[in-house]
Amino acid sequence: MDYYKILGINKSASESEIKKAYRQLAHKYHPDKNEGDDKKFKEINEAYQILSNKEKRAQYDRFGRVFSAGENPFGGFSAGGASPFGGQGSASGWDPRMFDGSDLGDIFDVFFEGLGFKSKRRTYQRGSDIEMIQEIDLEDAFNGTEKNIKYKVAVRCQKCNGLGYDEKSKFNQCLNCNGQGEIKEMRNTFFGSFVQVRKCNKCFGNGQIPDKVCDNCRGIGKINGEKRVNLKILKGIGDGQIIKIKGAGEFGERGVGEGDLYVRIRIKPHPVFERRDNNLHIKKEINIIDVLLGKKIEIPTISGTKIKFEIPAGFDLKQDLIIHGYGMSSFNGFGRGNLIVEFKIRTPKKLSGKAKKILEELDEEMK
Numbered sequence: 217m218d219y220y221k222i223l224g225i226n227k228s229a230s231e232s233e234i235k236k237a238y239r240q241l242a243h244k245y246h247p248d249k250n251e252g253d254d255k256k257f258k259e260i261n262e263a264y265q266i267l268s269n270k271e272k273r274a275q276y277d278r279f280g281r282v283f284s285a286g287e288n289p290f291g292g293f294s295a296g297g298a299s300p301f302g303g304q305g306s307a308s309g310w311d312p313r314m315f316d317g318s319d320l321g322d323i324f325d326v327f328f329e330g331l332g333f334k335s336k337r338r339t340y341q342r343g344s345d346i347e348m349i350q351e352i353d354l355e356d357a358f359n360g361t362e363k364n365i366k367y368k369v370a371v372r373c374q375k376c377n378g379l380g381y382d383e384k385s386k387f388n389q390c391l392n393c394n395g396q397g398e399i400k401e402m403r404n405t406f407f408g409s410f411v412q413v414r415k416c417n418k419c420f421g422n423g424q425i426p427d428k429v430c431d432n433c434r435g436i437g438k439i440n441g442e443k444r445v446n447l448k449i450l451k452g453i454g455d456g457q458i459i460k461i462k463g464a465g466e467f468g469e470r471g472v473g474e475g476d477l478y479v480r481i482r483i484k485p486h487p488v489f490e491r492r493d494n495n496l497h498i499k500k501e502i503n504i505i506d507v508l509l510g511k512k513i514e515i516p517t518i519s520g521t522k523i524k525f526e527i528p529a530g531f532d533l534k535q536d537l538i539i540h541g542y543g544m545s546s547f548n549g550f551g552r553g554n555l556i557v558e559f560k561i562r563t564p565k566k567l568s569g570k571a572k573k574i575l576e577e578l579d580e581e582m583k
Contacts, residue, residue, distance in 0.1 A: 398414065539554060
């Protein structure tokens with residue numbers, strides 16, 4: 217499966233180009249749309265999940281697929297299966313207890329570096345991204361709103377300004393890594409024995425240790441705290457959509473900056489309206505006599521007003537009545553959806569003799 221072809225992009229596409237292509241295609245082929253295609257929608261989502269993840273995308277670009285834990289790109293054997301290096305399972309010298317599938321990317325980096333390919337070492341430029349859910353009413357989604365949200369997260373240590381040490385500190389060479397900022401470790405894998413390089417956890421990769429470590433954050437530069445942010449929700453937003461707030465995530469170690477906050481919107485079920493795309497559906501109970509007499513029917517709208525209308529002559533009450541332009545606001549800001557009324561006919565519980573006679577006369581008249 218060619219994920220780039222599915223999204224209609226080339227292999228050099230940036231993260232923003234991938235995201236833009238995904239949003240356009242997901243909007244077009246969503247099962248609720250007129251051109252909706254459930255199979256194509258699933259393919260689009262699968263392609264985005266792979267290409268939007270840096271590690272998965274690199275693995276896909278290199279091998280044409282993404283490997284799950286326990287697989288390898290040279291044969292996909294397990295502990296009891298045949299090994300491309302000879303023998304069965306542990307007979308080849310591979311002990312599955314010595315291999316952690318989550319480190320597969322690190323092993324590949326070291327393996328290909330040994331073959332002459334230059335491996336780009338991972339660097340951590342900022343803190344972790346976080347995700348949270350914000351519930352809103354359907355009216356908020358219609359009108360748009362702002363929410364002041366509070367959440368617990370690692371924040372910058374104010375005592376040391378996120379550095380992890382006193383600004384006047386003197387630095388000494390880290391004895392753990394001999395000032396290199398990196399630690400080399402010998403690892404045994406099913407490829408053989410390799411030297412793995414990782415960031416020194418004593419000096420945080422700096423190669424030097426300050427003599428005055430901050431006692432408030434213990435040298436990390438961040439502490440547990442909370443943040444408040446103002447979340448702007450645009451009118452027409454859909455259930456499950458995500459809002460990104462840059463720099464509102466977790467503060468990183470030793471002043472490397474914050475990650476981002478991703479807020480997933482959940483719209484509460486409404487007691488009157490059911491939203492389907494940009495259309496709103498409502499059930500209305502009506503009296504058959506009112507319909508016959510041509511009385512106006514009154515129904516509420518999502519904007520808080522009420523509208524009155526007459527049911528057209530000859531209208532089939534088994535069908536839904538469409539009132540154009542009274543649905544949800546469009547997320548792109550152009551126009552509104554429709555209000556779709558489903559009728560439920562209410563008949564009298566008991567008819568008097570006089571009423572029955574009038575209806576019989578009406579029946580004869582209509583014939």
